[in-house]
Amino acid sequence: MTGSVVLFVVTASALIGIGLWGFLVQAHLLRRVLAFNVVGSGLFLLFGALGWRGGGVDPVPQALVITGIVVALAATAVALWLVGRFAEETGRADLPEDRREDRQEKSSAGGRP
Amino acid sequence: MNALPVVILLTSLLPAAVTFFLPQEQHAWRNGLNLGGAVIKLGLVVVLMGAVAEGIEPEARLPLAPGLDLVLRADDLSLLFVSLSAFLWLLTTVYAISYFGEKPELSRFFGFFSLCVAATTGLALSGTLITFFVFFELLTLSTWPLVAHKQDDQSLAAARSYVLYALPGSVAVLVAIIWLEGLVGTVAFAAPPDLSGVDRWSLTLIFVLFVGGLGVKAAIVPLHGWLPGAMAAPAPVSSLLHAVAVVKAGAFGIVRVVYDIFGVARVQELGLGTPLAVVASVTILWGSVRALQQMELKKRLAYSTVSQVSYIVLGTALAGPFGTIGGLVHLVHQGIMKITLFFCAGLYDERAGARRIEQLDGLGQRMPWTSAAFSVGAMGMIGLPPIAGFVSKVYLGVGAVQSGELWVLAVLGASTLLNAAYFLPLLWRIWFLPPQTEGIGATPIPFAAVDERVPGLVVPAMLTALTSVAAGLFAASAFSPLGWATLIAGGAYSP
Amino acid sequence: MTGEVALAVLLLGPLLAALGCLLAGRQGSTVALLALIAGAAAVVVLWDGMLRTGPIEVRLGGWGAPLGIVLRADGLAVGFLAAAVVVMGAVWAVARHDFATPRARDVFWPSSMLLWGALNAIMVSRDLFNLYVGLELLTLTAVAMVALGRGPGAIEAALRYVLYALMGSLVYLLGVVLVYHGHGTLDLDRIAAGRSGADALALGLMTAGLAIKTALFPFHAWLPPAHAGAPSPASALLSALVPKAGFVMLVRLWFEAMPDATPPAALAVMAALGAGAILHGGLMALRQERLKQILAYSTVAQLGYLFVMFPLVGGAGAGTAGAAEAWAGTQIGAFSHALAKAAVFLCAALWIRAIGSDRLADLAGLARAMPLSCFAFGMAAVSLMGLPPSGGFIAKYLVMRASFELGLPGWGLVLAAGGLLAAAYFYRPLAALFAREPPRVQRTPRLLEAVPLALALAAAALGVLSQPAYDLLQAGAPAYARGIGP
Secondary structure (H helix, E strand, O other), rough: HOOOOHHHHHHHHHHHHHHHHHHHHHHHHHHHHHHHHHHHHHHHHHHHHOOOOOOOHHHHHHHHHHHHHHHHHHHHHHHHHHHHHHHHHHHHOOHHHHHHHHHOOOOOOOOOO | OOOOOHHHHHHHHHHHHHHHHHOOHHHHHHHHHHHHHHHHHHHHHHHHHHHHHOOOOOOEEEEEEEOOOEEOOOOOHHHHHHHHHHHHHHHHHHHHHHHHHHOHHHHHHHHHHHHHHHHHHHHHOOOOOHHHHHHHHHHHHHHHHHOOOOOOOOHHHHHHHHHHHHHHHHHHHHHHHHHHHHHHHOOOOOOOOOOOOHHHHHHHHHHHHHHHHHHHOOOOOOOOHHHHHHHHHOOOHHHHHHOOOOHHHHHHHHHHHHHHHHHHHHHHOOOOHHHHHHHHHHHHHHHHHHHOOOHHHHHHHHHHHHHHHHHHHHHHHHOOOHHHHHHHHHHHHHHHHHHHHHHHHHHHHHOOOOOHHHHHHHHHHHHHHHHHHHHHHHHHHHHHHHHHHHOOOOOOOOHHHHHHHOOHHHHHHHHHHHHHHHHHHHHHHHHHHOOOOEEOOOOOHHHHHHHOOOOHHHHHHHHHHHHHEEEEEEEEEEEHHHHHHHHHHHHOOOO | OOOHHHHHHHHHHHHHHHHHHHHHHHHHHHHHHHHHHHHHHHHHHHHHHHHOOOOOEEOOOOHOOOOEEEEEEEEHHHHHHHHHHHHHHHHHHHHHHOOOOOOHHHHOOOOOOOHHHHHHHHHHHHEEEHHHHHHHHHHHHHHHHHOOOOOOHHHHHHHHHHHHHHHHHHHHHHHHHHHHHHHOOOOOHHHHHHHOOOOOHHHHHHHHHHHHHOOOOOOOOOOOHHHHOHHHHHHHHHHHHHHHHHHHHHHHHHHHHHHOOHHHHHHHHHHHHHHHHHHHHHHHHOOEHHHHHHHHHHHHHHHHHOHHHHHHHHHHOOOOOOHHHHHHHHHHHHHHHHHHHHHHHHHHHHHHHHHHEEOOOOOOOOOHHOOHHHHHHHHHHHHHHHHOOOOOHHHHHHHHHHHHOOOOHHHHHHHHHHHHHHHHHHHHHHHOOOOOOOEEEOOOOHHHHHHHEEEEEEEHOOOOOOHHHHHHHOOOOOOOOOOOOO
């Protein structure tokens, strides 16, 4: 592995880590969708970097990454559409189980049905 | 000839399938279909009987998956059960058609009724354990809507408790079957498996699972709790349930397991015969004691069934030729006598509104034919000669002596006394007490207006009563239940 | 029609039909019907061809792996293709009457076609990345269908679904990247031929991702609200077919691509998760008051059945008759679950249409008003309980027997317990239907009621005719799941 590959791998891992953290910790739905995209970018970077197998650039990961980006785009579009619909109908941008004030209420009120 | 068992099964299965989709108003079609199926079936069973008597054992096979074939096969034992169910199905159908008249939901009722009989036929004719299980479950499922038929709270509760008992029982049987098949491969009744390589504890546990699972249906104490409640079902259902379908399926299964899977010798060697006899005896006595305490006629009959069916198990557990004969012959005798009693209970309820035993007072005057049939059934249950029940008890008694289990004689004696104690007062009330002056039942039917003359209800009851006398009188004939039972026992004990 | 053409019809047909449905608007259902008829014919051709010449393989454009795309229809694939086309047909017949509003119609027909196409693609793909693309398409159309449900609950359920699904995709994709790094290929057969140090980690990641998408316990939280909230015909598709895609991918990974990376302990963990699903799903189903929620939790439990197979097919029993029985039994179970679960959801669709509710209390007495669909519900429930005579019973029997033969009776007993639980949670709706007073109903055409009945009969018939299904499954099964049978 050359030094630049290591750099790619480290960067990719960092992106994946940040993205996963965001996805799991953030309650705001828009942020979670963004976090998903950050993880996706990290993964595609990793894919490209690990595709470097000594004797030059492997075209397969590159082709796959392009497809992957398209898929991620579609998924993002659907997710954003849903977030929009959800916000329209409820006026909220987070799911009930992720709401901090709800959780506190629950623990203080001994759990609502 | 090999297709004959399949055709016999179809005589019940096809009417069932068609009846479900018949509109409610098509009474003629529905009745014709069910009666036609029953008559054809009875005819075919007679043909089959002739064939089996000549030593032919027809067999039909449908492979489902490797190691899993549905096999229908007729042997002596299956014929004993099939002929009983074919005969009683015909009479019960006649009875049910009159009983229901033009009440609602009849297509559903007769559909499940025929399905229930088809399941009974199928499990009688099963050639392998797994085939037996398939029909055993079909029976469980098709009986549920019958018990719940009235759709009132009592019926639904009864149906619920039935399922609550039956399904865990089925699971026990399934586990036993699969465990056994995992050890020795597919089990067919015609060629009992070689169990010599299997360790004692596995065999004992498998046997306990079998008896426990089948015992739910056979209403062995303490697994009998569902049976008395199930009397909430309409009279034709109770008749079938107590005489042929469910409890008999359990008893028949236990007979199969003991004779055609384990073999009498192995059951004795494992030391399981005596415990089984003890369980059966406890059931016999407990059922009788509880029957004595019931003031509702059908409940009393239901507990009587709990007690009587275990005679079959007792005979099987005694593991001697005479015990075997006694048990097997009781499979038929109890069916004929008990169906008589339930037919009559239905008549008393429908025609006189009498459900509790004090309401039976003096009904002999207004319902002489019904009461005569009832009396024959009751005396048969007590074991008075020359009615069929006497033959069963004699053989069981001799079997007990032969096997050296003398305590069984005491059980038989006590049970007979108890039977007399809960049946004779009924006869006394029916024939000798003066009628109650005001009308009886919730919606009073004036005593003078009580009229039993509905041929479709009375004739079946009379016929079964006569049959139970004939089975006792002509017990020595080769084609009597006793004759068949002797034939089967001969097979089970031949080296 | 040759095998190649049949595969093309099953993959391209739905995509073209989706486009056609969009353009046809009001006539969308006609376009869908044409695609379904063509698809059914294609399945027949594949089934027949496969029994005669073995698995059918197509290299797109004549290019083989690693560059080209290889499609293969083996017994497992054809079985699921057949189940999918049958369920799709039934859903079509009911959905035609169910989506009155143009918006719902405009979304439902194209997405159902896309969903079907994605499902077909997953069944026949032999490449981890194609499988990924297929699974994403499947998930997104499924999410769109959930969002068609009424009320804010549906959107919330769809949103939760999509978040779980995105998470699952990412984890799966990470595993795929590792596989590519280790093997330099994503073709299933080529992965099987080689070995890499990262296999166990890659398999673990991909399994976790797929477990989320298959709603394997304990990753199932998204499933009940989504399946209960979607419009009922869509629920039928979602519950009957969609989770099976992830399951098939798991089977392909564990038993075809990386059989060496699966130690007995891992196999047992999968079965333990399955057992957890059976018990948890069953107990939760017992506590629901709405029919569709009961059915959705039942799906969680029934998916658990499928994973009990893992330690029986792999591990010590590999290659024995017991493994073959467990394999075939599980797949037959998956098929009959597809048929029976679609049947019960379509019953729910008809009942909601007739009485406007799926609360158990409101269903009371429906057996008198709608006997055909209630009968269908009962029959399908029997199959889902695993009682004879039904495909569900054959499945349970084969897997239980395998577990006893292989000396692992515990897994068999879990199945037995699951059957009892299923009987318990189906008892409540059945008893309600059977209650006395008939409710006020809107008239339903008899023919419509016949649709779930046909599905339920098919599930029952699978029990009587399981030999053809068994023969089909043996064609192209991985070597150690191909027993001769006792």
